[in-house]
Amino acid sequence: MAEPRTPEEVVARARRAADLPDLDGAISGCFACPRLVTWREEVARTRRAAFRDQEYWGRPVPGFGVSDARIAILGLAPAAHGGNRTGRIFTGDRSGDVLFAALHRAGLANQPTSVARDDGLALRETRIFSAVRCAPPDNKPTPGERDTCAPWLHRELALIRPTLRVVVALGAFAWAAWWPALRAVYGIHPPSPRPAFGHGAHWSGTAVPEVLGCYHVSQQNTFTGRLTPRMLDEVFTRAKQVAGVD
Numbered sequence: 001m002a003e004p005r006t007p008e009e010v011v012a013r014a015r016r017a018a019d020l021p022d023l024d025g026a027i028s029g030c031f032a033c034p035r036l037v038t039w040r041e042e043v044a045r046t047r048r049a050a051f052r053d054q055e056y057w058g059r060p061v062p063g064f065g066v067s068d069a070r071i072a073i074l075g076l077a078p079a080a081h082g083g084n085r086t087g088r089i090f091t092g093d094r095s096g097d098v099l100f101a102a103l104h105r106a107g108l109a110n111q112p113t114s115v116a117r118d119d120g121l122a123l124r125e126t127r128i129f130s131a132v133r134c135a136p137p138d139n140k141p142t143p144g145e146r147d148t149c150a151p152w153l154h155r156e157l158a159l160i161r162p163t164l165r166v167v168v169a170l171g172a173f174a175w176a177a178w179w180p181a182l183r184a185v186y187g188i189h190p191p192s193p194r195p196a197f198g199h200g201a202h203w204s205g206t207a208v209p210e211v212l213g214c215y216h217v218s219q220q221n222t223f224t225g226r227l228t229p230r231m232l233d234e235v236f237t238r239a240k241q242v243a244g245v246d
């Protein structure tokens with residue numbers, strides 16, 4: 001099938017993805033959201049001065065991590081000069097610096113930094129992906145873009161469903177993106193009313209992953225002290241406990 005260019009084609013291609021490498025390749029070739037395609041390519045063309053000599057990825061950013069993950073980390077979307085530049089989620093930006101340092105302290109990453117796709121970073125028991133796979137202007141995808149991208153998320157969750165035990169939702173957008181997955185992936189009704197997002201919020205059901213809320217690792221939160229390394233360590237300690245990871 002050609003590269004997806006409509007929401008219907010995203011649905012069909014996601015459904016056909018046989019495994020994570022197939023899914024990752026299909027996501028990387030998606031053109032279904034005109035506004036985001038324009039933006040990701042514009043950013044890749046104009047570049048930030050500090051990265052002027054680099055070739056930007058400029059495409060959707062697939063998930064990263066192991067295929068039998070017990071822990072999933074769900075973010076919002078790639079950063080314009082982070083994932084959209086390097087081609088790997090949370091790679092090459094300040095948010096990633098904070099996240100991977102915490103994962104390394106938790107024993108879930110083999111190194112505390114994430115700077116490029118060939119930097120040797122490997123995760124343990126963990127996979128990271130975002131609700132929307134293209135960098136959006138102002139980090140704000142529209143509800144329509146979120147819904148168009150959801151089949152990629154749902155297929156990724158379905159492929160790691162056998163091992164997945166806990167999802168860490170980074171921020172309110174990711175928290176909200178989780179609930180439709182309950183119906184799409186697990187065939188159960190989402191709770192009503194939806195549990196409110198907050199740092200430390202958690203929800204568990206029967207035979208579905210537990211969900212933990214965590215403030216997003218954005219500079220807005222980490223530079224202001226709203227989210228501290230200790231708070232992140234507590235979230236990942238809890239995630240490991242839930243997932244049965246040593």
Ligand code: SF4
Pocket residue numbers: 010027030031032033036037060132133134145148149150152
């Ligand atoms: S946001 Fe998702 S659905 Fe939209 S173009 Fe990017 S990968 Fe495709």
